[in-house]
Amino acid sequence: MIAPSLPAPTALLARLAAMACALALLASCGGVQNAAVPPRAPIGASNAARLTIMIPHATSSSSAQRRPQYISPATQALAVTITGPTNASEGIDLTTGNPSCTVNLYSSLVCTVSLALAPCPSSTACYTGTFTTYDRAYTNASGGSCTPLSSCTQPAGTKALSQAQSVSFLVAAGAANNLPITLGGVPATVAVLSSAGTISGNALTGFVLPTAQSGQVSVLGVDADGNYILGPGAPAVGLTTSDATQFTVTPIGTSAPNLFTIANASSLPAGALLTATVTPTAASGASPLTAAADIFSGSAKLYVTNLNNSTVTAYDDQGAQQTLTGSFPNLNRPYGIAYDPANGWLYVPNYYNSTVTAYDAQGVQQTLTGSFPNLSNPIGIAYDPANGWLYVMNGSNSTVTAYNAQGVQQTLTGSFPNINVPYGIAVVP
DSSP: OBOOOOOOGGGTTTTSOBSOOOOEEEEETTOOOOTTSOOOOOOSSSOEEEEEEEEOOTTOOOGGGGOTTOOOTTOOEEEEEEESSSOEEEEEEOSTTSTTEEEOTTSOEEEEEEEEOOOOSSSSOOEEEEEEEESSOOSSOBTTEESSGGGOOOOTTOOEEEEEEEEEEOOOTTSOOOOOOOOEEOOSEEEEEEEEETOEEETTTEEEEOTTOEEEEEEEEEOTTSOEEBSTTOOEEEEEESOTTTEEEEEOOTTSTTEEEEEEOOSSOOEEEEEEEEEOOGGGTOOOEEEEEEEEESSOOEEEEETTTTEEEEEOTTSOBOOOSOOOOSOSSBOOOEEETTTTEEEEEETTTTEEEEEOTTSOBOOOSSOOOSOOSEEEEEEETTTTEEEEEETTTTEEEEEOTTSOBOOOSOOOOSOOSOOOOOOOO
């Protein structure tokens, strides 16, 4: 799934939160609490422990509010499960309604959670914890929390934003135990954004990269509430192209892990498919996501079939005609045209001889293993990216037939009833 077109991330790094969280866990034998925060009822034994979490202000533009330890500004709840000498299980509201949460000078919400964990019997880590943040508060949290976690309830539609699973840590008696925990962001969608250079367009309508030029795009995970997932805990990202001879993709590297340079190696117009991958951290428990976007070479972006003289002409997005090396041969009163980004081919229905012919972006005819059988004066065609099929309207018998990219007819469970001399077809991706 592709996220809606968003501003370039280089302009947003100062105001979008990284999905990472620094959790400070402090323990002492005397049960000392943070005097600045009203203590909540401890869980289990008498040893005090403190968990501190910061949530950035969603509309803040201060770069000081976007250090890597901050989590998604949509965060409203934290689930904590700890096993060890003391077991703890709790749901905690991270809102101003929790007396343990206060707003700091930068409008960030700072919540301090008091737990009670017995010290480890040795210098070896004896606790394992799982921490998950959510975008909705608990509905039955009394005084800001509910326990055990299994009894906590959240509104329908609550979504996980980040998580750290099975984190091992040590609680030493009489010592301040600082435990930095990085929460792995949970992506809901993938954003592919043009960033720099001569590349233009977006993932919804396709990118355009002039011939023999290069440009940059960013690939980012987007959480369930529309925030980019950046910084520690962010997913690993990748970008590939279906035509590596035409378009080369090179990652920038650790200095800009979300950024990729795309070079157009040819001087000829062409098209290809970009595939973006987002792989969350193992600790997040989330699954990888992929998204696809078209990329067009040169300025040829619009192709028009001409009925009377059986030709196809190509234009840029301003209407300037483009010169092609091919001629779209063997057309016979073409009606409509469809583009398949998976192979970069254009498919044209021919009304007079009831055929469909395929061409590359230069107008060079392609050889197919199938023949697009059972056409009857086709007058329209559409490509479905979900299954890679082409749907062709037949004017003479008012039917729609489906084919794969090689022209092999596909069997459908429906029959497209109630069509009467069709003159248009569209696929909603």
